Amino acid sequence: MTDANRDSVKGNDPDKVVISAALTGALTTRDQCEAIPYTAEEIAEEAAAAREAGAAVAHIHARTDNGSPTYSTERYQEIKDEVQARTDIVINFSTGAIHEPVESRAEYVRETQPEVAALNMGSMNYAKYSESREDYVFDMVFENSFSEIREMVTTMGEAGVKPELECFDTGHIGNTRPLLAEGKLEHPLHFSLIMGVLGGIPATAENLAHQVRQLPDDATWQVIGISEDQWRLVGAALSMGGNVRVGLEDNFYVSEGEMAESNADLVEKAARMARDVGREPATPDEAREIMSIE
Numbered sequence: 001m002t003d004a005n006r007d008s009v010k011g012n013d014p015d016k017v018v019i020s021a022a023l024t025g026a027l028t029t030r031d032q033c034e035a036i037p038y039t040a041e042e043i044a045e046e047a048a049a050a051r052e053a054g055a056a057v058a059h060i061h062a063r064t065d066n067g068s069p070t071y072s073t074e075r076y077q078e079i080k081d082e083v084q085a086r087t088d089i090v091i092n093f094s095t096g097a098i099h100e101p102v103e104s105r106a107e108y109v110r111e112t113q114p115e116v117a118a119l120n121m122g123s124m125n126y127a128k129y130s131e132s133r134e135d136y137v138f139d140m141v142f143e144n145s146f147s148e149i150r151e152m153v154t155t156m157g158e159a160g161v162k163p164e165l166e167c168f169d170t171g172h173i174g175n176t177r178p179l180l181a182e183g184k185l186e187h188p189l190h191f192s193l194i195m196g197v198l199g200g201i202p203a204t205a206e207n208l209a210h211q212v213r214q215l216p217d218d219a220t221w222q223v224i225g226i227s228e229d230q231w232r233l234v235g236a237a238l239s240m241g242g243n244v245r246v247g248l249e250d251n252f253y254v255s256e257g258e259m260a261e262s263n264a265d266l267v268e269k270a271a272r273m274a275r276d277v278g279r280e281p282a283t284p285d286e287a288r289e290i291m292s293i294e
Contacts, residue, residue, distance in 0.1 A: 008209065009241030011188050011218040013290050016282040017274045018243040020057035020092065020222060021050035021263045025249030026069045027138075033252045035262050038063045040075065044082035046263045047089050050247075053264040054271030056287035057090040058083065059118065059245065062108075071100055073108040080112050088284045090293065092116035092164060095152055098126075098140055102148045106155040115293050118192065119152055119163040120144045122172035125199035142199075149175070153184045162293045166192045166224075168200030173214045188218040188292050192245065195233060196226035203229035205236040212240065220291050227251050234270055238277050243290075246270045 012018075023037060023046045030036050037043045047058040060083075062075045076093060083091055093114040095105045109117050126142035129135070156163050163185065167173045179185040193211045196203035201211065203225055215221055222243035225233030230251040234244045246266040254260050254269055271281045282290060 008212055010212065010215055011220045011290075012241050012243060013282070013286075014241045015279060016286055016290065017238060017279045018057060018220075018222065018282045018287040018290055019055045019267055019270050019274070020059050020243070020245040020247070021047070021055040021267050022059040022224075022245055022247030022249035023047060023050070023263050024061045024063055026061045026094070026096070028249060028252075029067055033248055033259060035260060036067070036248055038067045039065050040078040040082045043079050044086050047083045047091075048086040049262060049264040050267045051087045051089040051284070053267035054274075054281035055089065055263075055267045056282045056284045057092050057116065057245075059092040059094065059247065059249070061094045061249070069097075071097065071104045071108060073111045076108040076112045076114075080114065090115050090284050090287055090291075092118060094118050096120045096142075096166070098142060102151050106152060109152070109161055110155050110159050113159045114161060115288070116162045116164050116190075116291070117152075117156055118166050119149065119156065120166045120168075120172075121149060121175045122168065124168055124197075127198040129198055146175070146178070150179065150182075150184060153179055157184065160294065162190060162291065164190050164192050166194060167211070168194045168197055170201065170211060170214055173211065187216060188220060189216060190291050191215055191219055191221040192224050193221060194224040194226070196229040203233055205232070208233060208236050208242075209240070212242070224250060228253070228256075231255075231269075231273075234273060238274055238279060244270055244274075 037046045091114045127139045128137040223237040224245045
């Protein structure tokens, strides 16, 4: 491997790609896509199907049976139990929320102890703009103060949960520095580089390369491309030695105009793209080794 290639691969495996499937999201609904799972059983079935299609990690936001977001420890435990009864996929719980106290989010991480939990690394304007409407579809401030980030990462450390550091812009990567200095975070770190959200870094291959250059040399990383930007960024990340996330949380379409019928449809395409560039989807156990999940 050349030095240039090693710089982009970082701590990833150049021959194996960890594919994550973001099964539900917090804002997506069946009015938008009929395949969105709501119940614990539906989420578990989607996780098992995604695993068979090539996913090693399932990223999960809990829902009530009618589809509303929930931060209930009981529901998260139910989801974990149902997933583990069906598959060996790595379970990754979201901790992101707007207007939800950090205490309730920390509680379900502490009590359910998923192998991985997503940790948003900074505050930002968070919006979607419709060119056709000439208006915002939604317009929010996604607040993640340093004190809340510290509380969440402390909880994860005490519970033995691997933090997945979600970075929507370059400054969010830099926000790891005080946590490392305090010993709240330890190398090797694992990053999600989210691109294409209005308010965050634009979704281009050049910006992805810039983000990866900011990461520690031993860090593992994946790209998350939002909506129509997803497949271009998946292609860029695969060629750089990165891991990738797909799923109905981020994008409904297998290709332009063709809506996915399940999360597995999106995972199958990502696995095919990985093989096309000479990489093989990692198994859950291989993902655990690559991501240093203990």
